[in-house]
Amino acid sequence: MASGAYIASQNLVPAQQIPTAISIIIFCQSMGGAVSLIAANAIFSNTLRNQLQQHTIINPGARSVRQLVSGERLAVVVQAYSNSVDTVMYFGIAVSVAAFAFARGLGWKDIRVEKELNGSQVQGSDVESIERNGDSQG
Numbered sequence: 001m002a003s004g005a006y007i008a009s010q011n012l013v014p015a016q017q018i019p020t021a022i023s024i025i026i027f028c029q030s031m032g033g034a035v036s037l038i039a040a041n042a043i044f045s046n047t048l049r050n051q052l053q054q055h056t057i058i059n060p061g062a063r064s065v066r067q068l069v070s071g072e073r074l075a076v077v078v079q080a081y082s083n084s085v086d087t088v089m090y091f092g093i094a095v096s097v098a099a100f101a102f103a104r105g106l107g108w109k110d111i112r113v114e115k116e117l118n119g120s121q122v123q124g125s126d127v128e129s130i131e132r133n134g135d136s137q138g
Contacts (some may be wrong), residue, residue, distance in 0.1 A: 007028075012109060036095060040088045047087045051080035 009021040055076045069077050 007036055007110075028043070036092075043091050044084045044088045048080055048084040051083055052077065 005025050006022060009025060010018050013021045055073070
């Protein structure tokens with residue numbers, strides 16, 4: 001997917017602005033990943049802490065849960081971890097939906113290469129069919 005962004009930017013901006021456009025894409029991809037990771041970690045930690053505090057199990061680490069809690073309370077802790085992961089997944093879904101909605105508003109530009117045959121402009125898919133028909137006739 002990243003290469004698609006590079007190709008699109010190279011076809012949409014003037015040649016002298018291509019390095020700047022590519023730099024902006026790389027920066028946004030890096031920052032997007034970093035910010036999303038921090039947000040997902042915060043969502044997971046806060047959701048887990050709140051759910052464990054509701055069941056009076058406070059501040060156990062993931063590794064020590066089985067040592068601190070057993071039996072019926074272990075099921076509650078595992079459910080709290082599961083709910084926290086679910087909340088992080090909802091965040092990922094929300095970001096994906098927002099990105100899709102934003103992308104739809106960017107518009108569409110056909111960047112297929114146009115070839116000239118016999119003085120007329122023909123687009124990529126038409127060239128292939130003309131070449132196939134020409135090859136079968138000759």
